[in-house]
Amino acid sequence: MRTLLRAGAVALVASLALGSGAVRAQAGSPPNPAADQAPRIVDHGVEEAGLAAAVDPPEVNLVDLVLSYRNGMPREENTNRFRWNADSPAEVTEIIKAMRLANKGEHETRDTAARILATYGYNLDLVRDSVSHRNYLVMSEQTPCQRCWGLYILRYDSSSAAVNVAVEVPHPFSDESSEEIGIEAFRQLDAKMFAMAGAHRNSNTATRPGYPNSRVSDMARSYESLFHKVHTNFTTRAPNATHVLQVHGFEARPGYPQVVLSNGSAQPHTLLRSFADQLNRAGVTAGVYDGQQYPAFGATVNPQARHTRNKGGFFYHLEAVHAVRSNPQTYRAVISALDQTLLQGSPGAVANIPYAADYDRDAAVGYALRYALNRNEAYYDWSHRELGGDCTNFLSQVMFAGGWRYDEPLVENPVSRRDSSFWYYRPDDPSTSSWTWVNANMWASFAKKSGRVEKVKYLSDVGLGDIVQMGDSVERAKWHSMIVTGFDERGPLLSYHSNNNLNRPLWEVFREYRHESTMFFAWRVVKVS
Numbered sequence: 055m056r057t058l059l060r061a062g063a064v065a066l067v068a069s070l071a072l073g074s075g076a077v078r079a080q081a082g083s084p085p086n087p088a089a090d091q092a093p094r095i096v097d098h099g100v101e102e103a104g105l106a107a108a109v110d111p112p113e114v115n116l117v118d119l120v121l122s123y124r125n126g127m128p129r130e131e132n133t134n135r136f137r138w139n140a141d142s143p144a145e146v147t148e149i150i151k152a153m154r155l156a157n158k159g160e161h162e163t164r165d166t167a168a169r170i171l172a173t174y175g176y177n178l179d180l181v182r183d184s185v186s187h188r189n190y191l192v193m194s195e196q197t198p199c200q201r202c203w204g205l206y207i208l209r210y211d212s213s214s215a216a217v218n219v220a221v222e223v224p225h226p227f228s229d230e231s232s233e234e235i236g237i238e239a240f241r242q243l244d245a246k247m248f249a250m251a252g253a254h255r256n257s258n259t260a261t262r263p264g265y266p267n268s269r270v271s272d273m274a275r276s277y278e279s280l281f282h283k284v285h286t287n288f289t290t291r292a293p294n295a296t297h298v299l300q301v302h303g304f305e306a307r308p309g310y311p312q313v314v315l316s317n318g319s320a321q322p323h324t325l326l327r328s329f330a331d332q333l334n335r336a337g338v339t340a341g342v343y344d345g346q347q348y349p350a351f352g353a354t355v356n357p358q359a360r361h362t363r364n365k366g367g368f369f370y371h372l373e374a375v376h377a378v379r380s381n382p383q384t385y386r387a388v389i390s391a392l393d394q395t396l397l398q399g400s401p402g403a404v405a406n407i408p409y410a411a412d413y414d415r416d417a418a419v420g421y422a423l424r425y426a427l428n429r430n431e432a433y434y435d436w437s438h439r440e441l442g443g444d445c446t447n448f449l450s451q452v453m454f455a456g457g458w459r460y461d462e463p464l465v466e467n468p469v470s471r472r473d474s475s476f477w478y479y480r481p482d483d484p485s486t487s488s489w490t491w492v493n494a495n496m497w498a499s500f501a502k503k504s505g506r507v508e509k510v511k512y513l514s515d516v517g518l519g520d521i522v523q524m525g526d527s528v529e530r531a532k533w534h535s536m537i538v539t540g541f542d543e544r545g546p547l548l549s550y551h552s553n554n555n556l557n558r559p560l561w562e563v564f565r566e567y568r569h570e571s572t573m574f575f576a577w578r579v580v581k582v583s
C-alpha cells in the first residue's frame with residue numbers, strides 16, 4: 055500500500071513589500087527590516103525563529119502525470135474492465151467520504167483518508183505542480199485498476215484561485231485528446247477540481263436500468279458513478295456557483311462549426327455566448343446550441359449539466375472536432391478563450407463569509423479612496439525603494455480606519471516589533487512600529503494568526519473592504535497588498551500604494567501579474583481585535 059506523501063508547512067521568509075535593497079538605517083528614520091535577521095514565517099501563520107527547512111510536497115508535472123496515468127488505463131471496448139455491481143453504490147459513498155475527509159486541510163485527516171482509499175484500490179498523494187507551483191491532492195487507482203473508476207484531482211493550495219472552476223473529461227479514448235485539453239485547461243484556469251473517467255465509455259457491456267442506450271461505463275450518462283458523485287460533491291451552488299467545463303469530441307460534419315457549446319438546455323447562459331464570441335475572434339469557428347442550432351450536441355441528457363443548472367451553476371459542454379483537439383496551438387486558443395471569458399466582470403458572487411460586525415467597511419473604503427493617490431501626511435512614507443514600499447503601510451492605515459485595534463506587547467523591547475503577534479504604529483517614532491504594520495508577509499502572518507481574517511477562496515468572490523495580496527509562488531511570501539474599494543462593469547476594483555492606484559480593475563492587475571512566480575491571496579475581515 056502506498057501511503058499519503060506528507061508535506062510540512064512551507065517556510066516563508068519575511069520580506070519587505072514591493073522592493074528590496076538592504077541599506078543601513080539612518081538616525082531618525084525607520085530601519086530597513088531586511089537589514090535585520092528576519093524571522094521565518096510558516097504557511098499556517100506561526101512565526102518560528104530558526105525553523106528547520108520545511109518539507110515540501112514532491113514536484114511533478116501535473117500534465118505529464120495525468121497523461122501517463124491515462125496511457126495505463128484500459129482503452130478497449132466491451133471488456134467489462136469498468137466494474138459495476140450491487141456493491142458499487144456503497145463503495146462510491148465511502149470513497150466520496152474519504153475524499154471529503156482528505157480535503158479538510160489537515161495531516162491527520164489526509165492520513166486517515168489515505169488508509170480508507172487504499173482499501174478501495176486508490177492512492178492519495180499530495181503533490182506540487184512543477185509549472186504552476188500549486189499544491190494538489192491526486193486520487194488515482196492503483197494499476198492495474200480494480201474498478202477503473204477514474205482519476206481525480208483537488209486543488210489544495212493556500213493561495214486564492216481566480217474563479218470557481220471545475221474541469222471534467224468523461225470520455226477518454228472515445229473523444230481522443232480530450233484528456234490533453236482537460237488537464238491543460240485545469241492548470242491554466244487554476245481550477246479546483248479535475249475529473250477523468252477511468253475507462254472507455256463502452257468498457258462495460260451492461261446498461262443502466264431503464265436506459266437501454268446508456269452504458270454503466272459512460273460517465274456522461276451515469277447518475278450513480280464515482281465520476282458523477284465527485285461532480286456533485288465538489289461543485290457548489292449559486293450564488294457562489296461553479297463554472298464546469300466538460301470536454302468532448304465529434305467528427306466534423308456539414309453545417310457545424312469546429313466547436314459546439316451547450317449548457318445542456320435550450321436556454322444557454324450569457325457566458326456561453328461570450329465564450330463562442332471569444333473563440334470566433336481567435337479564429338476557431340464556434341456555435342451555441344439553443345434548442346434549434348446544432349441539435350446533435352445539445353447534451354440535454356447529460357447528468358452533470360442537469361446538476362449544474364439545478365445548482366444555478368454554469369455548464370460549458372464543449373464539443374470539438376478532431377482538428378481542434380489534436381492541435382496544441384488550437385486547443386490552447388480554446389482554453390485561452392474561456393480564460394478571457396471568465397476573467398471579466400463578476401463571474402462569481404461575494405463570498406458567504408460574515409464580516410466582523412465592528413469592521414466599518416464604509417470607513418475603511420472611504421479612507422482608501424481619499425488617500426490612494428495622495429498619502430496621509432500623518433503617517434511616515436515607506437514608498438522609498440530602499441525601504442520596501444508603502445502598500446502595507448497604506449493597508450494598515452485602512453484597517454485602522456475601519457476599526458482594527460492595536461495589538462501591543464505588555465513590555466516593549468527592540469525585538470517585539472519583529473514579532474508577528476503584534477500590530478501597531480508609533481507616530482512619534484515610526485522606526486519602532488511593528489513590522490506587521492509595513493511588511494506584507496508579516497501583516498498576513500499577524501492577520502491569520504490573530505484570527506482577524508479568513509481566506510476568500512476565489513478572487514471573483516471578493517467584496518467591498520476585502521484585502522488582496524500578491525506573493526511568491528514558491529515560498530508563498532506576500533510582497534504586495536491592496537484593498538477592494540468598488541465594483542463596476544469590469545468587476546472588482548482595487549486601490550493601493552506603491553505605485554499609487556485608485557480603483558484599478560482586479561482583472562487588469564491579475565492579467566499583468568499572473569505568471570509562474572506570482573500567486574494571489576484574498577482575505578475577509580472577520581475580527582478587529
